[in-house]
Amino acid sequence: MTTEVSLFPTFLSNLITSLRATSGYRDPATASTDIPVYDGPRPNDAGDMQYLVVGDFDDPEVNEPTPADIAYVNSPAFNPRAREESWRAPCVAVAWSGDTDISTLRTAAFGIYSTVETLLRTDMTQGISSGTVRSQIIGATWRQFQTDAGAEQR
Secondary structure, three states, X not given: OOOOOOOHHHHHHHHHHHHHHOOOEEOOOOOOOOEEEEEOOOOOOOXXXXXXXXXOOOOOOOOOOOOOOEEEEOOOOOOOXXXXXXXXXXXXXXXXXXXXXXXXXXXXXXXXXXXXXXXXXXXXXXXXXXXXXXXXXXXXXXXXEEEOOEEEEO
């Protein structure tokens, strides 16, 4: 019998599957105009103008792996077989273009963010029935850039 060490991999996989199944989103391996949802770091050669990265900070300034920030909490004293688990899964919603209209890109990036929030509010467990899973967005940091290649909002 195998003991599940963490629910995090299952949660993250279920979240990515749910996002890719959402209208307007897709697996990056699928050719369409829908927004790709990347599992972890986005390949450097991907040319998507809008995309969502799940499980990575997707920071172009940092070329190193991103921790998934899994944290474990000790077992409750009243039930030594139980344990509480908490984690953070970084997600990055990106919209960029070849022009300088940051307002349009901000609206697009917030639209992607809204999809993630709606999905988590609709199903906080992301299909995990064992234990108590409650997912939520706990914060967001927005950055916008103007470069020689155009504007970007993340």
